[in-house]
Amino acid sequence: MGVRQLETTLTEAAAPARISGSAALRNELKYGLRFLVRHTLHYERRIRALLAQERWPRERLDSAADGLLLDTLQAAVRRIPRYHSLKAHLSVGNVREALAEHFPIIDRRDLMVRPADHFPYESAPRPWTIVGRTSGTSGSPLQMFRSLESVLWENAIVERHFRWSGYRPGMRRAYLRGDLVVPIDRASPPYWFHNRYNNQLIVSSRHLRDPCVDDIIEALTRFAPFMMEAYPSTAYELALLLEQRNSFLRIPYVFTGSEPLYPHQRQLIETRLATRVMDHYGMAERIAYATECEYGNLHLNTDYSYVEIVDDDGHPTDDEGYIVGTTFHNSVMPLVRYRMSDRTRWRPGSCACGRTYPMIEPVSGKFEDTLFGSQGQRISPSVVTFAFKALRGIKYSQVAQIGEGLWEIRVVPEAGFNEAERDRLIDNVRKLVDPGLRVVVREVDEIARTTAHKYRWIVNESGHDSKSTGEFRPRTEDPKSAVP
Numbered sequence: 355m356g357v358r359q360l361e362t363t364l365t366e367a368a369a370p371a372r373i374s375g376s377a378a379l380r381n382e383l384k385y386g387l388r389f390l391v392r393h394t395l396h397y398e399r400r401i402r403a404l405l406a407q408e409r410w411p412r413e414r415l416d417s418a419a420d421g422l423l424l425d426t427l428q429a430a431v432r433r434i435p436r437y438h439s440l441k442a443h444l445s446v447g448n449v450r451e452a453l454a455e456h457f458p459i460i461d462r463r464d465l466m467v468r469p470a471d472h473f474p475y476e477s478a479p480r481p482w483t484i485v486g487r488t489s490g491t492s493g494s495p496l497q498m499f500r501s502l503e504s505v506l507w508e509n510a511i512v513e514r515h516f517r518w519s520g521y522r523p524g525m526r527r528a529y530l531r532g533d534l535v536v537p538i539d540r541a542s543p544p545y546w547f548h549n550r551y552n553n554q555l556i557v558s559s560r561h562l563r564d565p566c567v568d569d570i571i572e573a574l575t576r577f578a579p580f581m582m583e584a585y586p587s588t589a590y591e592l593a594l595l596l597e598q599r600n601s602f603l604r605i606p607y608v609f610t611g612s613e614p615l616y617p618h619q620r621q622l623i624e625t626r627l628a629t630r631v632m633d634h635y636g637m638a639e640r641i642a643y644a645t646e647c648e649y650g651n652l653h654l655n656t657d658y659s660y661v662e663i664v665d666d667d668g669h670p671t672d673d674e675g676y677i678v679g680t681t682f683h684n685s686v687m688p689l690v691r692y693r694m695s696d697r698t699r700w701r702p703g704s705c706a707c708g709r710t711y712p713m714i715e716p717v718s719g720k721f722e723d724t725l726f727g728s729q730g731q732r733i734s735p736s737v738v739t740f741a742f743k744a745l746r747g748i749k750y751s752q753v754a755q756i757g758e759g760l761w762e763i764r765v766v767p768e769a770g771f772n773e774a775e776r777d778r779l780i781d782n783v784r785k786l787v788d789p790g791l792r793v794v795v796r797e798v799d800e801i802a803r804t805t806a807h808k809y810r811w812i813v814n815e816s817g818h819d820s821k822s823t824g825e826f827r828p829r830t831e832d833p834k835s836a837v838p
């Protein structure tokens with residue numbers, strides 16, 4: 355072996371160790387600090403209080419929410435320039451009426467166009483202010499100022515959902531979201547980091563690919579987590595890779611969120627991970643939080659925020675409408691009647707789980723996640739999945755609306771994909787989804803992801819909404835990435 359070659363070998367051997375040493379230290383500090391911030395003495399008490407109230411009679415829940423709403427409105431008048439001059443008399447008895455009468459509905463554009471009216475501290479965070487960021491996919495990030503209280507409540511509310519599965523502190527949990535726990539170009543295991551503070555195996559979702567995934571499957575099998583937090587797309591990717599290997603994992607619960615969860619994803623995840631998926635709906639603005647229970651119903655957490663569902667004119671509706679929410683627990687920057695582009699409707703009745711929180715239908719219709727047919731009608735993603743059934747050679751796919759009545763289906767092909775399969779796909783869309791659609795199929799090497807490394811199966815890139823509001827609103831991302 356020549357000197358040069360020996361040097362190369364030594365460098366190659368030393369480099370990964372050096373990188374992984376500093377990455378491991380960084381991880382220890384990051385997750386250790388995070389644990390200290392979250393797990394204060396009050397943490398467990400907070401969660402127990404939240405668990406105790408979820409089966410209260412509805413009137414008692416409502417009056418607790420009225421108290422929190424009053425706190426928020428009073429803080430808004432104090433903190434937010436837009437409401438400084440508001441003269442309304444606010445009390446627990448009239449708080450919902452006062453909200454509807456004196457506080458107009460706002461949305462992301464108000465915050466972006468007139469920050470001076472909507473942000474405290476003249477829009478410049480103080481050194482001690484906790485700042486959360488949303489990263490709109492169209493490059494319009496937005497900052498949110500948060501109180502420490504709001505961060506602690508957020509963590510407790512998220513943790514409460516985990517407890518619905520029977521998860522208790524100290525039990526093994528896995529994590530498969532966006533965290534970069536090992537260098538992205540790492541080519542030998544471990545592709546994970548064991549966060550001993552939470553007994554949590556944090557797996558690098560960047561390494562969910564062929565040369566690395568066998569080690570990841572083995573590590574997850576060995577670790578045997580009781581539950582796993584994941585994006586729908588990362589859990590689905592793992593399920594696909596398991597399917598390709600004709601193999602299974604056993605993780606009793608998978609908690610998903612931050613992206614839409616499509617029925618075909620849920621189905622494969624539940625089969626391949628032998629799991630029950632518990633989805634949730636939330637956002638960085640923290641104006642609504644809904645959690646799926648063991649009976650598959652999505653419960654709106656009324657101790658998290660005050661939610662209204664309104665029609666295009668801003669009036670309350672029992673039909674499908676926009677989600678409008680008012681934050682609780684954040685005295686630094688309360689958001690009042692903030693409208694999302696997400697749509698849902700109230701689900702009447704009560705749930706067999708016994709929790710009294712109101713229920714909503716699965717949230718859909720974010721413009722960028724919505725496909726429209728040849729007549730401008732909304733098309734359900736579940737319906738689109740039918741077009742893909744029984745096709746061969748499609749590793750990954752994405753359905754994009756690129757114009758009015760025009761879809762582009764992007765396919766990462768594998769063995770078996772040919773012209774005949776391509777024609778069958780187009781044919782299926784016309785037969786099973788909408789005969790009037792124009793469809794092009796494009797073969798690609800990979801499906802582009804958003805900046806937060808998230809994957810969307812359905813994507814609307816046509817730039818305008820052909821049916822409802824005619825407005826383009828960037829979606830927000832990853833409600834949990836901003837937690838310190």
Ligand SMILES: [Zn+2]
Binds near residue numbers: 648649650705708709
């Ligand atoms: Zn329920």
